[in-house]
Amino acid sequence: MKILATWGLALAMAASSLPAMAQDTKTIRVGSWLPPHHLIVSGILKPWAAAIEDETGGSLKFEIMTSALGPPPAQFDLLLDQAFDVGYGVSGHNAGRFPLTQVMDLPFMSPDPWAGSAASWLTYEKYGADYGEHDGAHVVGLFTHSNPNINMAKGRVDTLEDLKGKTIRVGGNVTGRIMSELGASPVQLPPTEAQTAMSRGVADGITFPSESIDFFGITPVISSITRVPGGLYTDTFWVAFNQDTWDGLSEAEQAAVNKHSGMAIAMLSGFAWTNGDKHGEMKLNEKGVEFVTLPEADVTKARETLKPLETEWLALAKEKGFNGEEILSYARAMVQNYRADTEVNVVK
Structure with a gap:
C-alpha cells in the first residue's frame, strides 16, 4: 500500500507539473521579409x-514568420516597436x-563571406557597444554576403570605362555611392x-x-557577369532581439543565445553564401552566361577612385568621437585572420 501510495503521489506531482512546464516555454517571434527557402x-x-x-x-521556442510585416527598410523600427521579438535586416537599407557598423561596406573590405562576416561581428563586438546605433535592440549577430558581381542584361563590362553611362540597380546606400563614383547611374529597387527593370x-x-x-529569378535576363577581385563592396546584415525581449530572458537563456550567436552566425553565413553561390553559378553556366574578370589595372584604378569613401568614413568616425583608424585597422586584421583562401601547411 505504501508503494502504491508513493507511486500515486509521484504521478500526481508529474501531472501537475506539466502545465507549469508549458507555461515556462517562451515563444520568440522572428520577423522575416524573405521567403522561408531563402538562404x-x-x-x-x-x-x-x-x-x-x-x-x-525547449524553454525557448522560435517562430519564424512567413509573411512580412513591412518592407526591408522598416525592419529595425518594427523590431523597436515590438512587432516581433527578433529581427534581421540590411544596415544599408x-x-x-x-x-x-557598416565599416565592412567600404570598398574592397570583404574578399569572401567568411572573412567579411567574421570581421563584421568581431569589430562590432569590440567597438559596437559604444556606437549607440542600435539603441533599443540587442545585436546578437552581424554578417556579410558573398562577393558581388556586376551582372549585365545588355553589353559587357570589360573595363571600368564600360560602366560609364550605365544604369545599375543597387541595394544599399554605400553601393549606390560606389557605382556613382565609378561612372554608373545607380537606381535603388x-x-x-x-x-522587370532590366527587361524594360x-x-x-x-x-x-x-x-x-x-534566387530572385534574374538569371533569364543576364547576358554577362563581371567579377571584381578583392570584393568591390558588401552589405552588412544585422540580427537582433528587441531589448525588452532580451531583458526578459533568464541568464541561462541569454547564455544559450550567446553560445550560438556572434561568430556562430558569421560561420553559418559563410557556409550559406558559399553554397548559394555555387548553385547560382551552376544555373548561370547552364544558361551560357559569360563570366569575365575586371583587369588588375582597373581594380587598382577602382581602389584609388573609391578611396574618398574611406576618407569620409574616417572623418565621420572622428566626428562621433571614435578612432576610425583603429577600428578600420582592426577590421582589416580580422579579415586577414578569416580569409577563405588562407594558405596553411605550406612552407614558403
Whole structure:
C-alpha cells in the first residue's frame, strides 16, 4: 500500500507539473521579409534557432514568420516597436543610421563571406557597444554576403570605362555611392523588381552575388557577369532581439543565445553564401552566361577612385568621437585572420 501510495503521489506531482512546464516555454517571434527557402532563413536563422531551442531544453521556442510585416527598410523600427521579438535586416537599407557598423561596406573590405562576416561581428563586438546605433535592440549577430558581381542584361563590362553611362540597380546606400563614383547611374529597387527593370531597359545591370541572381529569378535576363577581385563592396546584415525581449530572458537563456550567436552566425553565413553561390553559378553556366574578370589595372584604378569613401568614413568616425583608424585597422586584421583562401601547411 505504501508503494502504491508513493507511486500515486509521484504521478500526481508529474501531472501537475506539466502545465507549469508549458507555461515556462517562451515563444520568440522572428520577423522575416524573405521567403522561408531563402538562404538567410533556411541556412542561417533556422539552424541558429534550432540550436538555441535544443540548448535551452525547449524553454525557448522560435517562430519564424512567413509573411512580412513591412518592407526591408522598416525592419529595425518594427523590431523597436515590438512587432516581433527578433529581427534581421540590411544596415544599408537605412542610410546614415548605422554608418560605423557598416565599416565592412567600404570598398574592397570583404574578399569572401567568411572573412567579411567574421570581421563584421568581431569589430562590432569590440567597438559596437559604444556606437549607440542600435539603441533599443540587442545585436546578437552581424554578417556579410558573398562577393558581388556586376551582372549585365545588355553589353559587357570589360573595363571600368564600360560602366560609364550605365544604369545599375543597387541595394544599399554605400553601393549606390560606389557605382556613382565609378561612372554608373545607380537606381535603388527591390530585388523582386530587378528582372522587370532590366527587361524594360530601366536598368542595364545589377550588383548582386550569383546566389541572389538565381534566387530572385534574374538569371533569364543576364547576358554577362563581371567579377571584381578583392570584393568591390558588401552589405552588412544585422540580427537582433528587441531589448525588452532580451531583458526578459533568464541568464541561462541569454547564455544559450550567446553560445550560438556572434561568430556562430558569421560561420553559418559563410557556409550559406558559399553554397548559394555555387548553385547560382551552376544555373548561370547552364544558361551560357559569360563570366569575365575586371583587369588588375582597373581594380587598382577602382581602389584609388573609391578611396574618398574611406576618407569620409574616417572623418565621420572622428566626428562621433571614435578612432576610425583603429577600428578600420582592426577590421582589416580580422579579415586577414578569416580569409577563405588562407594558405596553411605550406612552407614558403
